[in-house]
Amino acid sequence: MSALATLEENIPSLRRYAWSLVRNANDADDLVQDCLLRALDRLDTVREEGQLRPWLFTIMHNLHVNRWRRAKIRAEVPAEDADAEISMPAPQPASTEMREVLRGLRGLPVDQRQVILLVAVEGFEYSEVAEMLGIPIGTVMSRLSRARDRLRDFVEGRTQPVLRRVK
């Protein structure tokens, strides 16, 4: 398979990751678009086909970090907001559980959100995630523990009166 075909094959999961990471569909596709443009510029630097997927997510991560930093500098908007829009298209059989887990996800600090998405949804190995995010593997594991425990608390507490969790 050509690198271009592998790139194309990864667009759906890049969109899924971007959408899960940022708050709205438009911003997410902006991120994917930038990521694809950058990838097209450097596609010839990828030597092995197996490296392409982690490489794409690394690009996405770097772009996201840059934007997030800029946004943080531009306005002192709280970076985390569990009440942010959680849009799901109408035809989606959005069970309460799924809505709650998404709400919980958006309540996580961004570094925990990245790790749990890359591991649990995108299926990357811990060492790949460490490399993508540029952090030691031990940090990946501790963020994963915190993310999982917090989501568990959130989902299991969902029948109780909803209280915003404060970090």
Added chain:
Amino acid sequence: MKENNEEKNEGPVTDNDLHAYVDGFLDAGRRPLVERHLAAHPETAARVAAWEAVSASLREATSWKAREPIPARLDLGRLLAARRARRWQPVRVAAGILLALAVGAGGGWMARGPSLPGGITSVAMEASAVHQAFAANVVASAPGTTAQAQLTSWLIAKTGHKVAPPDLSRSGFRLVSAQLVATMQGPACMYLYDGPQGLRITLFMRPMEKRDMSAPMRPMHGKDTVGYVWARNGLGYGLVASEPLETLHTLANQIRSEMGASI
């Protein structure tokens, strides 16, 4: 850290083991140990079960996004075209400034000030720019016969010339891409060839506008390109490589004699 099989199978069960268990990365040798630990510690088992449930709902809750039709603005074909247009921009604005193309004798368009060059000089600039944009970025794959046939028939209709891509296999070059590209002087045709040692050469062709309907072959030197340009029977040609190639002149001669005869 000490590592041996005994310890691998008997060390204390850590969070890392539990994650690996949930994510399917647990070493087979350690699995029975983790399972025994879970059986003996209901609280840990509940934690692990909740982690698994959370992972499953996350996957389920996000899967629709991966199944959604991909919006047009993320279409790779469109992005490639947009990127090409972007790369053309410098050529356009820099017409009088930076492209130090020495075409033939006498300084060419540089002497004429910052107006757009014409004739064979434009062909040289365009061929050079197209080569730079494509040679480093196009992923090698033989062009579909449809694309090739469409290009060929378009050029024949436009120019009345035979323009099927020349066979350069005797010199070790294989056609990997055939595309229609935009230039300031209208659409043009580009054939990209892969050669020995990863060398790539571009054959660029477009109908000439008014000037230089025929022009003798001349060497050209772009910023990072070298090659030959000529025009014959109203069609301009550029054969471009990224570095000086001994065989390039021979190839250019071969192409000139094979192509451009009126139908």
